[in-house]
Amino acid sequence: MTKDKDVEGIDEHISDFNRFYILTILYQNPAHGYSIINQFKTQVKKEISPSLVYPFLQELEEKGYVKHTAKMVGEKRRKTFELTPTGRELCNNLFKRFTELVSTAFETSLQTCTHCKTQIYKTVHQETINNTEKIFCCTHCAQAYKQKQKNNTKQPT
Ligand SMILES: [Zn+2]
Numbered sequence: 123m124t125k126d127k128d129v130e131g132i133d134e135h136i137s138d139f140n141r142f143y144i145l146t147i148l149y150q151n152p153a154h155g156y157s158i159i160n161q162f163k164t165q166v167k168k169e170i171s172p173s174l175v176y177p178f179l180q181e182l183e184e185k186g187y188v189k190h191t192a193k194m195v196g197e198k199r200r201k202t203f204e205l206t207p208t209g210r211e212l213c214n215n216l217f218k219r220f221t222e223l224v225s226t227a228f229e230t231s232l233q234t235c236t237h238c239k240t241q242i243y244k245t246v247h248q249e250t251i252n253n254t255e256k257i258f259c260c261t262h263c264a265q266a267y268k269q270k271q272k273n274n275t276k277q278p279t
Pocket residue numbers: 235236237238239240258259260263
């Protein structure tokens with residue numbers, strides 16, 4: 123794994139979904155290792171190995187992104203991990219970067235109203251005009267578009 127000084131290794135965490143998701147769990151709540159594994163399983167519907175979780179938590183702690191508090195639960199010493207302010211900042215940057223990446227992809231899936239050119243998230247109004255399917259953000263735009271087409275054809279060339 124490359125460890126250059128790209129904004130505190132942000133892209134390194136984004137490229138590894140497991141790590142990325144562990145961070146989002148910690149961002150929501152302080153959690154102990156076992157709980158992270160459980161939350162991962164419920165939310166991602168995939169098993170995550172403790173041999174991946176614990177070294178990662180340790181790595182985060184060494185870098186100052188995470189700190190832990192230890193509590194005795196019965197015979198066991200249980201560590202609860204939480205993000206430090208630096209860790210939260212890392213996550214904020216991470217989510218921002220992630221949103222950028224996703225929205226670039228998402229925008230290409232947006233459709234455009236034939237009339238007003240507004241980007242629409244899903245087809246609201248569709249009409250077949252001159253054998254072509256046209257997409258509109260609303261019925262008003264469809265009406266206006268048809269009116270315009272009519273006016274255009276009326277004009278002598
Ligand atoms: Zn429109």
